Amino acid sequence: xxxxxxxxxxxxxxxxxxxxxxxxxxxxxxxxxxxxxxxxxxxxxxxxxxxxxxxxxxxxxxxxxxxxxxxxxxxxxxxxxxxxxxxxxxxxxxxxxxxxxxxxxxxxx
Numbered sequence: 748x749x750x751x752x753x754x755x756x757x758x759x760x761x762x763x764x765x766x767x768x769x770x771x772x773x774x775x776x777x778x779x780x781x782x783x784x785x786x787x788x789x790x791x792x793x794x795x796x797x798x799x800x801x802x803x804x805x806x807x808x809x810x811x812x813x814x815x816x817x818x819x820x821x822x823x824x825x826x827x828x829x830x831x832x833x834x835x836x837x838x839x840x841x842x843x844x845x846x847x848x849x850x851x852x853x854x855x856x
Contacts, residue, residue: 753789783844
């Protein structure tokens with residue numbers, strides 16, 4: 748299942764997605780975008796970025812570090828005025844959220 752994308756700036760949205768593809772859970776060799784950890788990405792008309800994301804589990808070892816590191820990377824994108832990540836575990840992450848690329852990388856196909 749793909750993330751919900753709400754945007755007023757498609758170019759900046761692509762930069763955000765590219766940035767998310769550089770963020771990894773160190774235990775899984777697939778980026779957080781392809782893993783399906785991003786539920787919603789929103790960029791408003793003033794280039795404020797908000798995002799709803801999850802982790803593979805609430806007890807994920809990087810629960811304290813991955814979200815703030817990701818938020819900081821998003822803030823550093825040229826043109827982004829602000830970036831804020833909201834964490835959720837509803838609905839819980841399921842492997843069906845992973846892209847075909849992620850499934851191939853992890854050997855599920």
